[in-house]
Amino acid sequence: MTDEMSTRKINSFQKQKNKQEMQRMVVSFALMIIFTLIAFALVMLEVPSTYVIPIILLLAFVQVGFQFFYFMHLKDKGHEVPSQIIYGGVFITVMVALTFTVITWW
Amino acid sequence: MSHDHSIDPKSMPKDPSKATTEGKHKFMGLWIFLGGETVLFACLFGTYLALRNSNAGGPTTQELYGLGLVFLMTVLLLTSSLTSVYAIYHMKNNDFKKMQLWMGITALLGIGFLACEIYEFAHYIHGYGFTFRSSAFGSSFYALVGFHGGHVAFGLSWIITLMVRNAKRGLDLYNAPKFNTFALYWHFIDVVWVFIFTVVYLMGMVS
Numbered sequence: 628m629t630d631e632m633s634t635r636k637i638n639s640f641q642k643q644k645n646k647q648e649m650q651r652m653v654v655s656f657a658l659m660i661i662f663t664l665i666a667f668a669l670v671m672l673e674v675p676s677t678y679v680i681p682i683i684l685l686l687a688f689v690q691v692g693f694q695f696f697y698f699m700h701l702k703d704k705g706h707e708v709p710s711q712i713i714y715g716g717v718f719i720t721v722m723v724a725l726t727f728t729v730i731t732w733w
Numbered sequence: 734m735s736h737d738h739s740i741d742p743k744s745m746p747k748d749p750s751k752a753t754t755e756g757k758h759k760f761m762g763l764w765i766f767l768g769g770e771t772v773l774f775a776c777l778f779g780t781y782l783a784l785r786n787s788n789a790g791g792p793t794t795q796e797l798y799g800l801g802l803v804f805l806m807t808v809l810l811l812t813s814s815l816t817s818v819y820a821i822y823h824m825k826n827n828d829f830k831k832m833q834l835w836m837g838i839t840a841l842l843g844i845g846f847l848a849c850e851i852y853e854f855a856h857y858i859h860g861y862g863f864t865f866r867s868s869a870f871g872s873s874f875y876a877l878v879g880f881h882g883g884h885v886a887f888g889l890s891w892i893i894t895l896m897v898r899n900a901k902r903g904l905d906l907y908n909a910p911k912f913n914t915f916a917l918y919w920h921f922i923d924v925v926w927v928f929i930f931t932v933v934y935l936m937g938m939v940s
Contacts, residue, residue, distance in 0.1 A: 642826060649819070649822045656814075671800060712768035726779065
């Protein structure tokens, strides 16, 4: 049996579902590219650092959210434990980054 | 293998990578690993943030970094994240050839990213004499960005091995989880890169 034949036999409902999901993925990819462009543009236009640093950090968090929830499916069912693991990891990351920055520069 | 892992197209599981107990365990194991990776990169980011201005009279972040190359690397890695999503999409539709094709594109984009990074490091070393031993900034920079690059190199050897090993087998419930865990790992590499280009390069250009 060729690959094409086996593909055709898959439940058409399921195929449609997969297709819809893929479209959402492409939209999130487009948004991530846009966020990247905004972040680079803000830095290149030399917006004052008081404004630009919080904005690009926020853009990074949103972009990472798209990666985790859409590309890595954390929003889907059955991802409760992985979500907790990643939330814990993100919490530690923020704590460590803040700690090291505060200790050194303030 | 004690079980038959071949896929019956008529009763194709919704997600072939989680249709077996082994697949479910691989999925959970990879996420636990990624949790550990997050903490590891947190320490490297923290160190970099603390030491990024300790350049011992060497080049500063503004003198060193070039946003053009960083933007190219970002686009390469972000696109490779999308192509691996396409690969998993075709896996769920039981289309092994297209999955291999998109995984191959992912690997090529990853190689492009790595080539840019090697060029960047070589440029810093030969053009500025900026090495791992130059300053605390040098050590923390190469430790963070180099460790990420090492993850990309590891991911590339992972996917190339998987693609070669399973080229003639086709897709089954035994190797589907392996491709899926690679895709998750690859997205995570991109997550780390998003923070590297923001915290290291963009913030290095403004401060």
